[in-house]
Amino acid sequence: MPPQSLRRRKTALLALALERTAPVTLQQQLCEQLREIILAGRLPPGARLPSSRALAAELGCSRNTVVTAFDQLLSEGYLEGQAGSGTYVCRVLPEELLGVAPPAEADSASSEVSGGTAGPRLAGRAAAIVDLSRRDRDRHRPAPGPAQGPAQGPAAVPAPNPAQAPGETLRAFLSGPETNDFPFDVWGRLYARIWRRPADRLLQLDSAAGMQSLRAAIAGYLRAYRGLQCDWRQVIVTTGAQAAIGLATQMLLEPGDAVWIEEPGYVGLRGPLLATGAKLVPVPLDGEGISVAAGARLAPKARAAVVTPSHHYPLGTTLTLARRLELLEWAREADAWILEDDYDSEYRYAGRPLASLQGLAAGRGEAGRVIYVGTFSKVLFPSIRIGYLVVPEALVEPLTAGQAALGAMPSALVQPVLAGFIEEGYFATHVRRMRRLYAARQAALVKAVRTHLDDLLTVTPDDAGLHVMAGLKAPLAARLGDQGAARVAAAAGIGVVPLANFFHGPATRQGLMLGYAGVPEDEIDRGARRLGEALRTAMGS
Numbered sequence: 001m002p003p004q005s006l007r008r009r010k011t012a013l014l015a016l017a018l019e020r021t022a023p024v025t026l027q028q029q030l031c032e033q034l035r036e037i038i039l040a041g042r043l044p045p046g047a048r049l050p051s052s053r054a055l056a057a058e059l060g061c062s063r064n065t066v067v068t069a070f071d072q073l074l075s076e077g078y079l080e081g082q083a084g085s086g087t088y089v090c091r092v093l094p095e096e097l098l099g100v101a102p103p104a105e106a107d108s109a110s111s112e113v114s115g116g117t118a119g120p121r122l123a124g125r126a127a128a129i130v131d132l133s134r135r136d137r138d139r140h141r142p143a144p145g146p147a148q149g150p151a152q153g154p155a156a157v158p159a160p161n162p163a164q165a166p167g168e169t170l171r172a173f174l175s176g177p178e179t180n181d182f183p184f185d186v187w188g189r190l191y192a193r194i195w196r197r198p199a200d201r202l203l204q205l206d207s208a209a210g211m212q213s214l215r216a217a218i219a220g221y222l223r224a225y226r227g228l229q230c231d232w233r234q235v236i237v238t239t240g241a242q243a244a245i246g247l248a249t250q251m252l253l254e255p256g257d258a259v260w261i262e263e264p265g266y267v268g269l270r271g272p273l274l275a276t277g278a279k280l281v282p283v284p285l286d287g288e289g290i291s292v293a294a295g296a297r298l299a300p301k302a303r304a305a306v307v308t309p310s311h312h313y314p315l316g317t318t319l320t321l322a323r324r325l326e327l328l329e330w331a332r333e334a335d336a337w338i339l340e341d342d343y344d345s346e347y348r349y350a351g352r353p354l355a356s357l358q359g360l361a362a363g364r365g366e367a368g369r370v371i372y373v374g375t376f377s378k379v380l381f382p383s384i385r386i387g388y389l390v391v392p393e394a395l396v397e398p399l400t401a402g403q404a405a406l407g408a409m410p411s412a413l414v415q416p417v418l419a420g421f422i423e424e425g426y427f428a429t430h431v432r433r434m435r436r437l438y439a440a441r442q443a444a445l446v447k448a449v450r451t452h453l454d455d456l457l458t459v460t461p462d463d464a465g466l467h468v469m470a471g472l473k474a475p476l477a478a479r480l481g482d483q484g485a486a487r488v489a490a491a492a493g494i495g496v497v498p499l500a501n502f503f504h505g506p507a508t509r510q511g512l513m514l515g516y517a518g519v520p521e522d523e524i525d526r527g528a529r530r531l532g533e534a535l536r537t538a539m540g541s
Contacts, residue, residue, distance in 0.1 A: 245341070480538060498513075
């Protein structure tokens, strides 16, 4: 690139300003401001950024600050680069992959977060929460077609030939449950029976913990199928799993308290934790699940650990019995809480469902350490927005009072219908039907990947869940990486999620999350074939 062209691009970045006294780190400030500049179009796709050394000199900060900010934006998909050739703005941005057009100008809230003067003054942690929202947008909408305009820069991913661009957008391989097979006729009859002439008690505010009938139905189900030891009074109904985690952490944590989170892990749970002012401590996983030894080194006095022991999201790892006991022992010694997120435990295809961590703790007399989190969004349909907590008896009153004070009680319209759906056996029947359907679709996906993508991806069956994590074989990993592969897939009308999206820090491994639960078997095969063709075209093979 000619020197004058480089000076023009550097000049566009001179509007950056880092405040040493701001409540967020210099790295965070730089990330947020670069992201806003990219989304506003002031740095166009394919534009080359100054070197980390040059930008550090311009801003008067350490080179490590710039390198770490670049690494974060690389992992989020805003930047791309290759060793020795520079760092470039991605040709297709994350918002475009999700069908969201970036705003022409940053809105007032984001300009304030990024150091502007217009708009309301937000809390320091608001920037991190807004960032998480951007990274965790709806993953269920269809992927867009090919991006327009030529790619710029040597690191840009080649787009498939427009003449070969598909006219059909498939559901493959979006994550989420199948909703077309939900028994809405049964649900509708229950709803009409309850609300055609509702009882007076349904028209009044019940306990802030939820309707007793639903709490009792949930407790009965959990005792029978998940091995929990609980009474209905210990169940608190919420507006989803994120709300459940938010309620528990707001009532139990002080700002600045360290919390273990799985690395990689579910991005959605980080927002409620950040809203409490918690300090997130990413703890790596190994073949047995979250590494308690690593967590103890990173933050031995953490106040809580949020884990998915039955089926890790997104890797699918199961926390071993030895590791569960180790985690319980750490929580006892550190006087810490364990939040057990059991988000998709119903869908297990091999062997008996694993006992919950709460049940194991109760059997050892340590149930007072574990808070169990569940949701119906993965089992029924996402918009139901009903989740729940199962808390130790000592927490029932304060958490119920906290939910009342925050005004976050779930609507009474759905609760009695869901209670009847469970009590009358429809819930168990639906789970059994969907378990058979999802097992068949997973088998179809594994077969399709091995048939059409065997030279690019490696995949093994999973005993549970709604997706599989495919590993990248060496040529694909070296040429495109998981984020580049996801961009190519989006241009071909295929939705996949790169493993890099689930890391809190820089990604240390690569993979593609392929959902199958909501994808018919014929679309699974067509999607795998189209994905293979698009990736090979992009790789020039």
